[in-house]
Amino acid sequence: MSPAAKPGPDESARLGLRLTLPAQVLVLFISVFPLLMQLYISLTDWSPLSGLAWPRAWEMWNTFANYTDLLSDNRLWSALGRTLLVMAICVPVEFLLGLGLAILFADNFPGKRLLYSILIMPMMVVPAVAGYMFYMLFQSGGPANDLLSAISGIPVTVAWLSDPTLALAAVMVADIWQWTPLMFLILLAGLVGVPQDQVKAATLLGANAWQRFVTIVLPRMSAIIIIALAIRVIECFKIFDTLFIMTGGGPGVATETISVYIYKITTQDLIWGYVAAIALAILIVLSVACVWAMKRMAK
Amino acid sequence: MTRPLTFAAFRYIVILLATAITLIPILWMASMAFKPIPEWQATGANLTWFPRNPTLDNFRFIFGTSTSDLIVALDRTALKPILSSLLSASVGTLIAMVAGTSAAYGLSRFGSGANLPLALIQLRLFPPMAVMIPVMMMWAFLNFMDTWWGLALIYGIVTLPFAFWLMKTFFDDMPREIEEAALVEGCSRARVFWRITLPMMRAPLASAALFVFILNWSDYLIALLLTTRDWVTIPVYMASLSSSMTGQLYGAKAALGLIAAVPPVVLGVLIQRHLVRGLTFGALKQ
Numbered sequence: 001m002s003p004a005a006k007p008g009p010d011e012s013a014r015l016g017l018r019l020t021l022p023a024q025v026l027v028l029f030i031s032v033f034p035l036l037m038q039l040y041i042s043l044t045d046w047s048p049l050s051g052l053a054w055p056r057a058w059e060m061w062n063t064f065a066n067y068t069d070l071l072s073d074n075r076l077w078s079a080l081g082r083t084l085l086v087m088a089i090c091v092p093v094e095f096l097l098g099l100g101l102a103i104l105f106a107d108n109f110p111g112k113r114l115l116y117s118i119l120i121m122p123m124m125v126v127p128a129v130a131g132y133m134f135y136m137l138f139q140s141g142g143p144a145n146d147l148l149s150a151i152s153g154i155p156v157t158v159a160w161l162s163d164p165t166l167a168l169a170a171v172m173v174a175d176i177w178q179w180t181p182l183m184f185l186i187l188l189a190g191l192v193g194v195p196q197d198q199v200k201a202a203t204l205l206g207a208n209a210w211q212r213f214v215t216i217v218l219p220r221m222s223a224i225i226i227i228a229l230a231i232r233v234i235e236c237f238k239i240f241d242t243l244f245i246m247t248g249g250g251p252g253v254a255t256e257t258i259s260v261y262i263y264k265i266t267t268q269d270l271i272w273g274y275v276a277a278i279a280l281a282i283l284i285v286l287s288v289a290c291v292w293a294m295k296r297m298a299k
Numbered sequence: 300m301t302r303p304l305t306f307a308a309f310r311y312i313v314i315l316l317a318t319a320i321t322l323i324p325i326l327w328m329a330s331m332a333f334k335p336i337p338e339w340q341a342t343g344a345n346l347t348w349f350p351r352n353p354t355l356d357n358f359r360f361i362f363g364t365s366t367s368d369l370i371v372a373l374d375r376t377a378l379k380p381i382l383s384s385l386l387s388a389s390v391g392t393l394i395a396m397v398a399g400t401s402a403a404y405g406l407s408r409f410g411s412g413a414n415l416p417l418a419l420i421q422l423r424l425f426p427p428m429a430v431m432i433p434v435m436m437m438w439a440f441l442n443f444m445d446t447w448w449g450l451a452l453i454y455g456i457v458t459l460p461f462a463f464w465l466m467k468t469f470f471d472d473m474p475r476e477i478e479e480a481a482l483v484e485g486c487s488r489a490r491v492f493w494r495i496t497l498p499m500m501r502a503p504l505a506s507a508a509l510f511v512f513i514l515n516w517s518d519y520l521i522a523l524l525l526t527t528r529d530w531v532t533i534p535v536y537m538a539s540l541s542s543s544m545t546g547q548l549y550g551a552k553a554a555l556g557l558i559a560a561v562p563p564v565v566l567g568v569l570i571q572r573h574l575v576r577g578l579t580f581g582a583l584k585q
């Protein structure tokens with residue numbers, strides 16, 4: 001074989017480098033520089049209103065004051081608690097509903113394809129638009145109350161979005177509506193992938209449907225279940241669009257999650273040095289959590 | 300045979316209930332988009348699930364050809380925001396797909412850029428809100444604030460992980476024999492990629508691009524922070540649609556919401572087959 005026929009390792013390596021270059025540049029562009037900048041700003045009192053260009057932020061140096069401040073920032077901690085609460089309720093509910101639906105869709109029945117296409121629609125709706133849909137539904141004279149009145153027989157006129165507890169519930173309903181389909185979609189794919197021969201063997205051995213599900217199907221789906229839960233936990237932590245359109249974090253701070261809180265202090269209070277400190281703290285905590293989770297999963 | 304029958308009935312009841320719950324919010328908005336003003340806020344006994352007097356006024360209103368019975372006139376129509384959403388989402392998709400596809404091929408065939416899979420997952424993990432301050436500062440420095448190209452660039456970066464992971468699993472799955480045959484024939488590696496691999500991957504490329512487009516089109520937070528007036532996207536514009544006189548412009552917002560909701564739903568149905576792969580970073584192939 002002539003050298004021209006089979007490319008040498010040099011050509012491959014060079015081409016590989018060139019192919020990966022744009023992605024590497026983009027990753028560097030969005031990680032290294034912003035992180036350094038964030039770190040620098042977070043050690044100062046700098047704000048876009050301070051009249052200084054950001055490179056001169058050192059004139060407002062405050063060392064770790066921002067970081068000690070955030071430890072005693074009650075609004076931050078309650079926003080974090082609220083985010084975790086939403087996550088702790090929404091993700092399990094979405095998981096159970098999604099799993100239940102996936103089981104119902106496991107074998108064929110007339111109309112399956114159409115119903116499947118309809119059921120996965122919500123996750124394709126632009127989240128901000130979904131937020132607006134639920135904003136309309138939960139008006140005090142809106143259709144949610146109308147439906148509840150029709151079902152219960154008593155006229156219901158609840159002002160969902162102006163009550164602190166109900167507003168949070170309404171936001172969670174919207175999240176569950178939009179993201180149960182994602183769980184359903186992923187879990188169904190996992191369920192269909194479980195080899196049928198073992199299920200059949202267990203049936204012959206006299207295992208009932210529940211036993212088959214718990215001892216054979218679930219263990220085989222564990223990796224997929226972890227992926228589905230991980231995706232939803234990560235996305236739920238970022239929750240912003242639907243919630244912000246529905247309540248703007250209100251009434252008061254009743255539905256203020258981490259992202260909403262950061263958004264507000266970024267755009268209204270403009271204390272960017274402090275925001276940078278919060279943001280960096282979140283990034284560090286998430287990175288540690290991510291590494292820990294990956295190590296555990298590798299085991 | 301009673302048990303299978305009751306199961307079938309149970310299944311249909313549950314699934315139809317779920318379908319109804321799925322459709323109610325969508326139907327309500329779709330119906331609102333065609334309601335005339337008096338029906339917008341009709342409550343109690345007057346509340347209707349379907350417009351009594353369907354009208355296209357809401358659509359005319361947001362495109363500025365009619366102020367209908369509203370006393371307000373829009374200071375700008377929905378045309379520019381739609382253009383902004385289209386441009387930024389498409390060019391963002393192009394950036395993500397070009398960088399993602401070539402990097403995926405580089406890693407899949409030559410093992411280059413071994414750091415990328417994890418780096419890109421991390422990029423996806425972090426809440427965008429936590430990096431927006433430096434991004435806003437950089438964008439201001441580059442004069443990218445309130446431009447569609449500034450949005451397109453950040454969209455390209457934010458969705459790069461999806462483009463990369465999707466294309467990587469597609470390349471990993473692709474049989475190598477044809478590429479190897481072409482190499483033996485004396486084709487250069489670059490030529491094989493350009494003339495053989497890419498044309499063969501046309502369908503996966505299209506699915507991945509549509510998937511990435513849906514993600515870009517769905518953004519609200521980034522556009523909220525990076526655009527202020529000239530190039531606001533549909534969701535940002537929609538949130539601003541209210542007037543001090545009449546309050547929320549329900550019908551107008553619903554009409555715009557419907558316009559924003561249709562493309563991703565249609566595209567999503569088109570690429571249904573690859574949704575699972577895309578959403579799980581290729582961990583699960585349907």
